[in-house]
Amino acid sequence: MDVAHVVAEPREIGSVRVNVPALDLQSKEVQLRLLAHALRWVSGAEYRPRLNALKRVLAAIFDGQGCTLSGCLISTAKAGVIEVSREIAAVEVTDGRSGSFDTRWICDIAEGEWRTLGVEGLARFPNWRDTTEHRNSLLASPSLWNNNELKSAPFLVKNQIRKCRLRDGPKSFFDSILTH
Incomplete structure (x- = not known):
């Protein structure tokens, strides 16, 4: 997924920074796939979160709100960037x-x-x-x-x-x- 290189920045510390404007340019399906992948990668979970939970978190991200899901904390890192880190x-x-x-x-x-x-x-x-x-x-x-x-x-x-x-x-x- 080449788009992942534009949208996401995995960090040595084990978190993922996501460029929200770049994410917003993607289709809803790609947005949800990237978010699910970031959550799985940070949490180490075998399975992605349920679709409805992913949709709620995605809406919160675009509303500028922090939230938690799948053992991860999603918060604003800087303007236009969120960070998915371990809870x-x-x-x-x-x-x-x-x-x-x-x-x-x-x-x-x-x-x-x-x-x-x-x-x-x-x-x-x-x-x-x-x-x-x-x-x-x-x-x-x-x-x-x-x-x-x-x-x-x-x-x-x-x-x-x-x-x-x-x-x-x-x-x-x-x-x-x-x-x-």
Whole structure:
């Protein structure tokens, strides 16, 4: 789906930015397919949300309203752009020795637990706005904690010892779109 390259920008942090004016130029069917794909890619869900739920979310997007669906948070990133990010409440804590987080991430094996950075973790980085990442994406990003002490926040502090990466990388967003 070449149109996906115009409309969507998958991010290393695991979210997808959607150009709303470019989305609006597409047919309703393509709009719904792209939205469903973004939600599945961000949530890691096997199946897309129900059609009526997708239609409600699409209407909310064009009305400039934020919403949630399928374990994802859809919010305004900047004028004309929405961001589909993981909903914090939908993410489970993972043992640091498992090597994965939220089924989508491969993480360094470490003592402690991989969990979302959350409000508590983000508060430790007063300059987080200097990043190019949306607040909601940072809140849901993987972070390593041990005894309630933040050990690693890979998307806020680069070159940390403990890292996480998307299992298939952001390019997989485009590779996994069905073209029929």
